[in-house]
Amino acid sequence: MSALEVTVDYDAIARNVEILRGHAAGADVMAVVKADAYGHGLVRAAQAARRGGATWLGVAQPHEALALRAAGDSGRILTWLYGPDVPARALIAADVDLSVSSPEVLGEIVAVSRENPRPARLHICVDTGLGREGVTPAELPVLLDLAIAAQEEGLVRIVGMWSHLAWADAPGHPTIDAQADVFREALSLAQDRRVGLEVRHLANSACTLTRPDLHFDLVRPGIAIYGLPPVADPYGERFGLTPAMTVRSEVILVKDVPQGHGVSYGHEYVTPYPTTLGLVSAGYADGVFRSGGNRAEVGIRGRRYQIAGRVCMDQFVVDLGPATSVCAGDPVTLFGVDGPSATDWARAIDTIDYEIVCRFGALRDKGAA
Numbered sequence: 001m002s003a004l005e006v007t008v009d010y011d012a013i014a015r016n017v018e019i020l021r022g023h024a025a026g027a028d029v030m031a032v033v034k035a036d037a038y039g040h041g042l043v044r045a046a047q048a049a050r051r052g053g054a055t056w057l058g059v060a061q062p063h064e065a066l067a068l069r070a071a072g073d074s075g076r077i078l079t080w081l082y083g084p085d086v087p088a089r090a091l092i093a094a095d096v097d098l099s100v101s102s103p104e105v106l107g108e109i110v111a112v113s114r115e116n117p118r119p120a121r122l123h124i125c126v127d128t129g130l131g132r133e134g135v136t137p138a139e140l141p142v143l144l145d146l147a148i149a150a151q152e153e154g155l156v157r158i159v160g161m162w163s164h165l166a167w168a169d170a171p172g173h174p175t176i177d178a179q180a181d182v183f184r185e186a187l188s189l190a191q192d193r194r195v196g197l198e199v200r201h202l203a204n205s206a207c208t209l210t211r212p213d214l215h216f217d218l219v220r221p222g223i224a225i226y227g228l229p230p231v232a233d234p235y236g237e238r239f240g241l242t243p244a245m246t247v248r249s250e251v252i253l254v255k256d257v258p259q260g261h262g263v264s265y266g267h268e269y270v271t272p273y274p275t276t277l278g279l280v281s282a283g284y285a286d287g288v289f290r291s292g293g294n295r296a297e298v299g300i301r302g303r304r305y306q307i308a309g310r311v312c313m314d315q316f317v318v319d320l321g322p323a324t325s326v327c328a329g330d331p332v333t334l335f336g337v338d339g340p341s342a343t344d345w346a347r348a349i350d351t352i353d354y355e356i357v358c359r360f361g362a363l364r365d366k367g368a369a
């Protein structure tokens with residue numbers, strides 16, 4: 001086996017989508033598969049999400065939408081992250097739904113639509129308080145009127161209006177209701193102008209799981225379809241979600257050392273008793289976060305061990321304790337079904353599990369599995 005083996009359980013993704021559909025009974029599910037499906041593999045994750053009943057797929061980048069079409073996906077797909085250089089011609093030809101945040105992007109889409117028999121389907125993105133993508137409420141009427149004028153010419157169809165929350169992972173945070181209020185005002189602006197919206201959407205994973213009143217017509221879960229709950233389940237059941245990604249390495253050397261033995265560069269770990277060390281053949285060159293030294297845990301034979309001392313370029317060490325049965329050749333689970341979770345890693349090194357799975361996903365693409 002190579003230094004690290006990254007495996008993805010695609011059936012878990014399909015099941016997770018089914019579970020999210022259960023949480024969002026009145027709404028459709030858009031499975032967010034941006035960033036190579038959070039490292040899980042764009043096409044296979046998307047196929048799994050479709051099996052689980054996702055009627056929509058969502059991606060940030062236009063090339064991801066086109067890659068899904070090239071792989072044969074024929075369902076609804078929304079893409080949202082581009083400037084005026086949006087490849088509108090290719091996207092419209094591929095029947096992809098387009099988000100619009102500015103008059104510049106709208107102008108580009110309309111210009112292309114003039115030479116195209118098929119009107120582009122637009123989702124107006126409103127910045128209700130995230131301060132990221134989307135038109136500000138102040139600029140919304142202008143953008144909406146431009147889009148309506150293009151619609152009246154038969155060049156585009158305004159099918160959606162949407163926004164994204166800043167604090168959905170902190171249930172009860174006052175910005176959630178504040179953003180929802182701004183979103184409702186934006187929707188009523190569209191209604192006043194008699195724009196018949198097909199889909200209104202606001203909810204990411206956290207909002208899907210905690211705020212059924214904000215599901216509108218469509219929810220856009222990402223992290224949860226990969227089995228990582230964005231908020232704590234009050235029942236401690238991970239909302240029934242199964243983590244899809246597992247990352248493993250291997251113990252390549254086991255040896256006894258005396259008490260007081262320094263471990264790895266800088267001796268940041270010193271054995272507190274006579275013990276057995278296990279050497280694992282994966283390091284920061286393989287994607288193992290160096291900040292995990294003396295902090296993050298791994299799983300071996302069903303037990304958790306903290307990484308002892310610094311993570312090196314292609315190896316790290318664990319203190320197996322004085323009476324271990326671990327042998328060279330034993331698998332080591334960095335995170336996944338039979339070890340710590342990506343969320344445990346995130347807590348240990350002060351980041352979010354999104355970053356953990358994206359990091360190892362990049363490795364999976366290098367041909368690790």
Ligand SMILES: *Cc1c(COP(=O)(O)O)cnc(C)c1O
Pocket residue numbers: 032034164203204205206220221222223224230
């Ligand atoms: C990434 C993203 C999502 C999914 O967010 P999760 O927290 O992973 O559920 C939904 N909508 C937009 C616009 C996003 O960028």
